[in-house]
Amino acid sequence: MNCGNCGAPMTFVWDRDHFFCEYCKTSALLPGALSDVRVVDEKSGVDCTLCNAEMQVGSLQRERVLQCAGCRGLLIEQERFLRIVDGLRAAATGPPVIPAPLDRGALRRKIRCPRCKGVMNTHPYGGPGNIVVDNCETCRLVWLDTGELKSVINAPGSDRGKPPAKDADAPAD
Ligand SMILES: [Zn+2]
Ligand SMILES: [Zn+2]
Ligand SMILES: [Zn+2]
Incomplete structure (x- = not known):
């Protein structure tokens, strides 16, 4: 993404969920919902294993994921995948x-x-979610076909729809 103010390429700041221009110090929010894959960069340099389309860099729950623009497959680091599942299940409504x-x-x-x-x-x-996953031990990556993450998020369970408690211990009564 290029800066709307000066046209320079912007840097994505993951933990702040926005693009930042080093030149004119303009920032721009990444539009869309945290629970959707929002495209940060059309280019990842990684081609989809199923359809060979180049995968896009996306943000899901502020975690970096790769998504195929063709088949919608997802490639996610294992640790990020666990956090994404926890977060999305807790936030499910x-x-x-x-x-x-x-x-x-x-x-x-x-x-x-x-x-x-x-x-x-x-x-x-x-x-x-009853899904079959593919993972690479070497790269510590998980491959999800389109719809698989949704099955995981929507499957019943007591962890669904329960945002984690605040850091501070709540009083007993
Ligand atoms: Zn700028
Ligand atoms: Zn694909
Ligand atoms: Zn690998």
């Missing part, structure tokens, strides 16, 4: 959706890691 049964056929699919090109591990996800 819609009713839970019973996930479809695990697709056994999906367990047989083998895909390559978009970053290192090694064959990814394909296994049932240990959390909610």
